[in-house]
Amino acid sequence: MIQRAPLPLPRQRGFTLVEAIIVMVITGVLAGIMVLFIRQPVQNYVDAAGRAEMADVADLALRRMARELRGALPNSLRVIGSASGGSAVTLIEFIPTKTGGTYLSVEDNNGTPVLDFQNTANKTFTVTGTMPVFPYNIAANDYIVVYNLGTGFTDADAYAGNNRAQVSGAPVGNVVTIAANPFAVPANAIPARVPNTSPTQRFNVVGTPVTFRCVNSAAGTGTLTRLSTYGYSASQIDPAAAAGVTSALLANNVVGCNFNVTSLANTHLGLIGLDLALARPGSSSERVMLSHQIHVENTP
Numbered sequence: 001m002i003q004r005a006p007l008p009l010p011r012q013r014g015f016t017l018v019e020a021i022i023v024m025v026i027t028g029v030l031a032g033i034m035v036l037f038i039r040q041p042v043q044n045y046v047d048a049a050g051r052a053e054m055a056d057v058a059d060l061a062l063r064r065m066a067r068e069l070r071g072a073l074p075n076s077l078r079v080i081g082s083a084s085g086g087s088a089v090t091l092i093e094f095i096p097t098k099t100g101g102t103y104l105s106v107e108d109n110n111g112t113p114v115l116d117f118q119n120t121a122n123k124t125f126t127v128t129g130t131m132p133v134f135p136y137n138i139a140a141n142d143y144i145v146v147y148n149l150g151t152g153f154t155d156a157d158a159y160a161g162n163n164r165a166q167v168s169g170a171p172v173g174n175v176v177t178i179a180a181n182p183f184a185v186p187a188n189a190i191p192a193r194v195p196n197t198s199p200t201q202r203f204n205v206v207g208t209p210v211t212f213r214c215v216n217s218a219a220g221t222g223t224l225t226r227l228s229t230y231g232y233s234a235s236q237i238d239p240a241a242a243a244g245v246t247s248a249l250l251a252n253n254v255v256g257c258n259f260n261v262t263s264l265a266n267t268h269l270g271l272i273g274l275d276l277a278l279a280r281p282g283s284s285s286e287r288v289m290l291s292h293q294i295h296v297e298n299t300p
Helices: 017-069
Strands: 078-080 089-094 097-103 124-128 143-145 164-166 175-177 202-206 210-215 222-228 246-263 269-279 287-297
Touching: 017 089, 017 246, 017 269, 017 287, 078 246, 089 246, 097 124, 210 246
Parallel strands: none
Antiparallel strands: 078 089, 089 210, 097 202, 124 175, 143 164, 143 202, 210 222, 222 246, 246 269, 269 287
């Protein structure tokens, strides 16, 4: 038998080290080129997203402030400081209105209690019309304010308390009882003056003051907070350290705030200007500033 020689196996071949290195070099060059083209669009997207987030935070804070300021007691807005003026802290304070109504006056006396502007001993009065219902109902510890004209007006400054009375308990029917009657002008007052009655017999029901407090910082590390439950003060103060104050953060990374209040001459209208500037975290140059204007009714 003739035996044939085995056929030679096919020659096997792989990558050499040189070839592998060449492939790695080429791949690295291509990846580097791709990064040059992709890096800038990605960075632009990140920057745009950061600016949009800053704008959203500022817009939300200003809208919340505007919503509350529109419900302020007429002539109760007051401001301290401004970022443009170099102030470290900017404050805008107001008295929030809960509801309102019409009181029964002496002229309309029908045998039921009236709001007495002459005798301090009379501490009950009748609300004419329908009583406000929950959650706007008159409750104990609310305050009744009549014809508020603002700081510096005798018998018409709610902050000073000369036209503000605290409700002592829940109303009985349409009759409200107050702890003291500051509306009555003593008959022997010196100098003699006319009681601060409302021409339309209106009253407002309010709570305690609220302050929006802005800490200005050129480095973008300031804050905007809402402060409440600190009580009344005849002159405006920074209530941040007041006893019992409640603080709620509205925005951080604040650069500065400008608040201003303008009362329009010969009208019962006011204009509030709010400016808020924020910085992007980690960036000292990228900032956004939003401005908001609010018309308010100043008819007391």
